Amino acid sequence: MATHAHTEVSLRRRRSYSSYVMPAVATLLVALLIAWLVVNFVKGPAYFVTIGFIGLTNGALYALVALGYTLVYGILELINFAHGDVFMLGGLFSATMLLSVFHLHAHASTLALVAAIVGSLLVAMAACGILNAAIERVAYRPLRGAPRVAPLITAIGMSFILEDVAIGWKGPGYTAVPSLLPTGPVFSVAGITYTWEKLIVVAITAPVLLLLVWFVKQTRQGKAMRATAQDRDAAAMMGIDVNRTISFTFILAGALAGTGGLVYALYFGQIRYDTGYQIGLIAFTAAVLGGIGNLPGAVLGALLIGFIQSFNEGLLWHAPGSDWTESIVFSILILILVFRPEGLLGERTPEGA
Amino acid sequence: MRRRLRAAISAGWWEALGRLGLSHERWTALPTTVRRAVKAVIWTGISLLLVAFLGVWQWSALPMAAVVLVLVVPRYGGVTIRGRKVGRYIIPLAVLAIAITYPFYAYSADGVSPGLPQLPIFGTFPLMSTMVNMGIFSMMALGLNFVVGYAGLLDLGYVAFFAIGSYMAGWLASSQFSQVNIRFGGIGVIQGLTGIHISIWLVLIAAGIVTALAGVIIGLPTLRLRGDYLAIVTLGFGEILPIVARNGDSLGGFNLTNGTGGITPIDPPGFGNWFHHHLGLPANYGALGTTFDRDYFWTVLVLLLLTIFCSARLRDSRLGRAWIAIREDEVAAAAMGIPLMRTKTWAYATGAFFGGVAGAYYASYNGSSNPDEFYFQISVFILVMVILGGMGNIWGVILGACFLTYLNSEGLNNIGAWLNGHFGPGGSDFQIWHTPLDVPLYNFGIYGVILVVVMLLRPEGLIPSRRRAAEFHEGVHDQPLYDAAV
Numbered sequence: 001m002a003t004h005a006h007t008e009v010s011l012r013r014r015r016s017y018s019s020y021v022m023p024a025v026a027t028l029l030v031a032l033l034i035a036w037l038v039v040n041f042v043k044g045p046a047y048f049v050t051i052g053f054i055g056l057t058n059g060a061l062y063a064l065v066a067l068g069y070t071l072v073y074g075i076l077e078l079i080n081f082a083h084g085d086v087f088m089l090g091g092l093f094s095a096t097m098l099l100s101v102f103h104l105h106a107h108a109s110t111l112a113l114v115a116a117i118v119g120s121l122l123v124a125m126a127a128c129g130i131l132n133a134a135i136e137r138v139a140y141r142p143l144r145g146a147p148r149v150a151p152l153i154t155a156i157g158m159s160f161i162l163e164d165v166a167i168g169w170k171g172p173g174y175t176a177v178p179s180l181l182p183t184g185p186v187f188s189v190a191g192i193t194y195t196w197e198k199l200i201v202v203a204i205t206a207p208v209l210l211l212l213v214w215f216v217k218q219t220r221q222g223k224a225m226r227a228t229a230q231d232r233d234a235a236a237m238m239g240i241d242v243n244r245t246i247s248f249t250f251i252l253a254g255a256l257a258g259t260g261g262l263v264y265a266l267y268f269g270q271i272r273y274d275t276g277y278q279i280g281l282i283a284f285t286a287a288v289l290g291g292i293g294n295l296p297g298a299v300l301g302a303l304l305i306g307f308i309q310s311f312n313e314g315l316l317w318h319a320p321g322s323d324w325t326e327s328i329v330f331s332i333l334i335l336i337l338v339f340r341p342e343g344l345l346g347e348r349t350p351e352g353a
Numbered sequence: 354m355r356r357r358l359r360a361a362i363s364a365g366w367w368e369a370l371g372r373l374g375l376s377h378e379r380w381t382a383l384p385t386t387v388r389r390a391v392k393a394v395i396w397t398g399i400s401l402l403l404v405a406f407l408g409v410w411q412w413s414a415l416p417m418a419a420v421v422l423v424l425v426v427p428r429y430g431g432v433t434i435r436g437r438k439v440g441r442y443i444i445p446l447a448v449l450a451i452a453i454t455y456p457f458y459a460y461s462a463d464g465v466s467p468g469l470p471q472l473p474i475f476g477t478f479p480l481m482s483t484m485v486n487m488g489i490f491s492m493m494a495l496g497l498n499f500v501v502g503y504a505g506l507l508d509l510g511y512v513a514f515f516a517i518g519s520y521m522a523g524w525l526a527s528s529q530f531s532q533v534n535i536r537f538g539g540i541g542v543i544q545g546l547t548g549i550h551i552s553i554w555l556v557l558i559a560a561g562i563v564t565a566l567a568g569v570i571i572g573l574p575t576l577r578l579r580g581d582y583l584a585i586v587t588l589g590f591g592e593i594l595p596i597v598a599r600n601g602d603s604l605g606g607f608n609l610t611n612g613t614g615g616i617t618p619i620d621p622p623g624f625g626n627w628f629h630h631h632l633g634l635p636a637n638y639g640a641l642g643t644t645f646d647r648d649y650f651w652t653v654l655v656l657l658l659l660t661i662f663c664s665a666r667l668r669d670s671r672l673g674r675a676w677i678a679i680r681e682d683e684v685a686a687a688a689m690g691i692p693l694m695r696t697k698t699w700a701y702a703t704g705a706f707f708g709g710v711a712g713a714y715y716a717s718y719n720g721s722s723n724p725d726e727f728y729f730q731i732s733v734f735i736l737v738m739v740i741l742g743g744m745g746n747i748w749g750v751i752l753g754a755c756f757l758t759y760l761n762s763e764g765l766n767n768i769g770a771w772l773n774g775h776f777g778p779g780g781s782d783f784q785i786w787h788t789p790l791d792v793p794l795y796n797f798g799i800y801g802v803i804l805v806v807v808m809l810l811r812p813e814g815l816i817p818s819r820r821r822a823a824e825f826h827e828g829v830h831d832q833p834l835y836d837a838a839v
Contacts, residue, residue: 079581139805146825148580149507150808153740156509156733157804164798172794277729281592284585323600330589337586338574 022339040315046191051314052307057198057267059306060205064260065283066290066298067212068132068253074293075229075249077148081155082135084280085162086254090128090261091271092170094120095177098265106178113180117266121204124258132254133247141243159277166273174270181266201267208259209299212252216295225249229293278326282309285333291346300344305329355810390426397422407473413458414470420451445748452654456481456647476767481646483762487755488653489715494738494754495660495747496707501736502745502821503673504700505680506576507584510591512732513571514564514705516598518712519722521560523616525551526717529608540623540637553622553717557656557710564709565702572701576694579683591732598724615723619716622652639720649718656714657751660707664747667703676700677745681824730797734761737800741807743814745821752816757800765793 041048065087072080098104102116139154181197188194216222227235228245236242264279265271286305290297309329313322320328336343367377380388397418404414424447432440459469459478469478479487493515500508523529526539528548536542539550551559575586602612610616621639629636638648667673675696678686687693716722734757742753769792776785807814813822 079585139809142809146808146812147505149505149584150812150825152507152581152584153736154805154808156736157801157808160730160733160797160801161805164795164801167794167798281588288585324596327593327596327600330593334575334586334589334593337578337582337589341578341582 026339036318037311040311040317040319043317048315049192051310053194053198054314055307055310056303057201057306058309059303060202061260061263061267061302062279062283062286062306063209063299063302064205064256064263065279066286066302067209067295068256068260069284069287070290070292070295070298071225071249071253071256073287075225075246076140076151078140078151079155079284080132080253081152081280082139082158082162083132083253083257084276084278084283085159085166086128086132086135086276087257087260087264087279087283088166088271088273088276089131089162090124090254090258091265091275092166092175092261093127093258094124094262095175095265095271097123098177098180104180106180108180117204117262121259121262124262125255126258128258128261129251129254132257133250136247136250141246159280163273163277170273172273174272177265177269177271179269197267201263204259204263208256212256213295215252221245221248281333282329285329285336288333288341288343289336291343294343294346297343297345305332308332386427389428390422393422393426403473404470408476409471411468411470413468417470424448449654449658452484453651455484456650474768474771475764476771477763479759479763481650483759485646485649485653485718486762487758488650488657489711489718490735490738490758491657491751491754492653492660492711492714493708493735494742494750495657495664496704496711497735498664498739498745498747498750499667499676499700499704499707501739502750502818503668503676503680504697505676506697506700507581508587508701508704509584509729509732509736510587510589510594511704511708511735512727512729513587513591513594514568514708515712515715515731516594516722516724516727517564517567518560518709519716519726520598520610520616521563521709522553522556522619522713522716523610523722525549525556525559526553526620527616527618529611529616538625539620540625541620541639550620552625553620553713556717557713560713561706561710564712565706567709568702568705569698572698573694576697576701588729588732591729595724595727598727610724613724615721615725616716617721617723619720619722621720622649622714622717646718653714653718656710661747661751663703663707668747672696672699677820733797733804734800737804739814741803741814743816743818743821745818746814746816749814749816749818753814760799761796765796765799768792 065084068083068087069080072078072083097120098116102112102119104113104116108116135158139158140151143151143154179197181200183195183197185193185195186199216225224235224240224245225248227238227240228242228249232242235245260279261271264275282305283302286301287298288301289304290299290301292298309325312319312325312328370380371377383391401414401418404410424444429440429443432438432443460481471477493511496514497508497511500506500511526549528546528550530549531547533549534547535549535551537550537555538552540553542550571587571590575583575590578586598610599613601610602608602614621637623637623639624632624634626636628634635648638652668677675686675691676699678689678691679693679696683693712722735754738753738757739750740753741757742751743749769790772792773789776783777789778784778787811817812825
């Protein structure tokens with residue numbers, strides 16, 4: 001692993017300069033953002049909260065994908081570019097399972113719905129986990145000793161291959177999933193409505209996230225993962241099977257992506273070969289925002305990105321609108337990487353200089 | 354594993370040849386030139402047989418094969434003229450001559466020349482428009498080669514520079530800004546047309562300079578990141594710029610980029626009437642019609658030659674050696690007194706310059722600059738060219754660019770037609786699939802396969818730069834000397 005001291009020679013002057021200006025600019029930007037949110041809230045509190053619920057739902061979905069990036073980055077220091085496409089294939093698996101295997105339709109009974117969702121979830125998790133581990137075995141493992149950009153390049157190649165697998169399987173158009181989730185309100189107080197579909201998304205996501213945290217913190221395999229992430233060579237010397245641990249991490253990340261795919265297919269109702277690329281970049285931004293390699297950070301970043309997206313697209317007073325969502329997300333990505341590469345919750349890494 | 358397989362194949366091969374009386378010892382006893390000649394003749398013969406039986410045979414295949422043999426068999430390295438070593442220029446000059454004369458033997462007065470053979474699977478020789486695109490993409494790949502090949506920085510947003518160059522041509526040589534009326538040598542501008550119309554040659558230079566400045570502006574904050582973080586930041590820029598172009602039809606009420614419609618028409622290149630009458634240069638490339646983009650092709654060859662010249666000279670300069678030093682070991686380079694930021698920024702600016710010139714020429718050739726042409730896949734497409742050909746090697750990069758551009762514009766179509774004709778519905782041989790395969794639909798998956806296979810099996814590319822190959826096979830100091838896990 002590349003953990004040598006990075007040279008500070010040419011950077012010292014910048015550092016001292018930016019140590020005064022950058023916090024000031026950042027504070028100003030955050031103040032403007034808060035002012036904008038407050039004005040929007042005052043203009044329509046109920047609407048604001050409803051939009052916020054959309055952000056929460058999107059954020060929960062992004063968290064599932066972002067955790068996959070963070071898990072893999074934490075253990076291999078590799079940006080798994082193909083992860084978004086594994087997520088997309090997970091969505092297609094789920095759509096196929098829901099519609100062609102379980103034959104769900106919009107008026108299915110609650111029991112059938114729950115059974116079909118749980119069944120599809122298990123299949124999608126297993127399929128994506130195995131797929132992700134296979135990608136690691138084929139495209140990343142042979143390049144462990146190569147320069148750092150080599151596995152990133154194969155990851156991009158795998159991403160393209162997976163997109164074309166999706167095109168070959170489902171064609172270049174959208175695969176539609178009819179709205180299976182109930183869309184009625186859970187509660188409706190003072191103009192604020194919270195619908196069942198949003199609750200179900202959170203209800204699928206939250207247990208998976210808690211399970212993941214428990215797994216990484218409490219189990220023997222999770223301990224092996226953390227040890228490998230910290231120092232691969234030392235972990236190997238302590239008798240940890242590093243290759244198996246890495247494969248396992250990829251299975252775990254793939255299973256999360258599969259869950260995300262199912263949630264996406266259910267909630268948004270349509271999925272296409274390039275969905276994974278878009279969602280993947282957003283989720284990657286979320287992981288970087290929270291501090292890549294940091295599990296709670298990924299969830300925090302995903303929720304923030306979800307709120308930013310929904311407020312940008314939904315609010316009425318001076319919002320740039322959905323045309324600019326991607327630009328805003330990528331600007332956040334660039335700003336975070338340039339000025340605070342360790343993210344909100346992460347620690348300084350050699351990448352950040 | 355691979356080595357053992359190769360040894361087994363080789364042993365079996367010599368076993369069979371030994372039965373025929375040609376043992377390994379007798380073969381190695383022959384002079385090198387004879388062995389090279391025999392091998393080349395065998396390979397050319399196999400190719401000719403393939404053309405004859407699977408392609409469309411024309412007698413012109415024989416002189417073509419002869420030219421290939423003459424170029425491939427002798428070693429030209431030691432050739433001298435009056436004591437000066439000129440050997441290493443012979444093959445590039447011969448290839449250049451073949452390229453320059455391409456419009457003459459590939460095209461006749463009324464279209465594609467029927468005299469050329471058709472290759473098996475790949476079909477006809479490339480069209481003139483494909484040749485122009487090959488030149489443009491070779492320029493871009495060489496530009497990216499400054500960043501990826503020489504300085505070792507992964508840039509996933511190179512399309513941003515392409516886009517900036519293209520829009521520079523759109524702003525400076527079209528009627529986009531109809532509020533003003535500025536003319537300076539614009540070609541094909543009819544009376545009463547408003548907007549900025551500047552001679553395309555000046556626009557090319559301006560586009561290069563502006564794009565290089567953009568490279569500096571993007572590079573200054575980002576280049577202190579290392580490795581994959583830099584790649585992601587460049588990807589971010591490569592995504593943002595096309596979005597700005599797409600939504601830039603009312604930036605504060607000002608129509609900057611004309612949105613999704615793009616800027617069109619853009620003035621074609623040309624030299625104007627004065628140069629036409631006095632020096633015989635073409636007045637207006639766009640008005641020529643039936644000469645199959647000949648002038649566009651020769652012009653892009655000139656631009657490409659300039660790019661090659663700059664690539665070779667810069668590589669051997671103090672700056673180029675600093676780039677290679679940074680690529681191999683950043684810390685050691687800094688310790689030797691190389692200013693990291695300045696050197697990297699120069700690599701970025703130089704690469705951006707050529708990307709910008711290529712983008713402006715592309716826009717002028719197509720007569721439009723459209724936001725749909727600038728997406729992430731194009732960045733990776735250019736990256737595949739560099740990686741397939743051989744990072745850091747000028748000839749490799751050009752080979753990769755030409756091959757992939759050909760595949761993208763015609764090759765995949767031809768391959769698809771061949772596959773469907775032989776194995777598809779109503780196929781002549783035997784039917785394997787029942788609905789026609791749309792091979793060009795899978796173009797990026799095919800490039801993805803190329804990326805993965807090249808990185809796994811031959812990371813130094815088809816024509817490797819010797820130094821880069823050593824880095825990949827022996828590792829750089831950035832890496833651990835052993836991997837305890839494997």
